[in-house]
Amino acid sequence: MKNDDRAAQDNSQIGNLKLGWSDFAAQRHLPGGKHTWFEGTADQLLERVCNGWSGRQPGAGRNNLEQVVVVPVDPDGFVANTVLVNEDTILHAHLDRRQHGEDAFIRVTAEGQREKPTFASVVMYSAETLTENDGTRSGDYDWEVVCLLAGASENEPMDPLTMARNMLEKPGGTYAPYTAEEFAHSIYYWSCRSTVHVKSEE
Secondary structure, three states, X not given: OOHHHHHHHXXXXXOOEEEEEOHHHHHHOOOOOOOOEEOOOHHHHHHHHHHHHXXXXXXXXXXXXXXXXXXXXXXXXXXXXXXXXXXXXXXXXXXXXXXXOXXXXXXXXXXXXXXXXXXXXXXXXXXXXXXXXXXXXXXXXXXXXXXXXXXXXXXXOOOHHHHHXXXXXXXXXXXXXXXXXXXXXXXXXXXXXXXXXXXXHO
């Protein structure tokens, strides 16, 4: 998402539903950074969400479409943040935190080529869900963009640390009752992948 296009975030609606970007997502998914990003404008991204809305699925650990949904979108223009790790991959580890007030954790990053995404989706949180666990809303929206996903798997699992943060209702997490099988799939999927190493963010 381009930072100079935040005004466009107020203009997407599906029927009577108003969509927008959360400040959390807008600050994380920046071009050239360690997270997935979209090379188009905020308005174009929200338009894709509108187009894919009918195909939305419950987010991980959810059993309805009222709290967290994952909306499939056209992957064109998305840049993934993952690297497939092998025995020759150079890894880095450092203490990190997602945002102020959240617990720190060890982040492992990998030098190498980013995976080319063949699938992409946008994680959307409802206004009510955003205020759980002392969370906040970023605007007068019914649903806000919280995360961009892009990779080689249509059903990329949430990383296990994020799942643990949510299930334990740690700062920044929103409760969801994940199953042991969901945790196992997540651990196995992410065992051979890592976030791309970005030197400017060391």
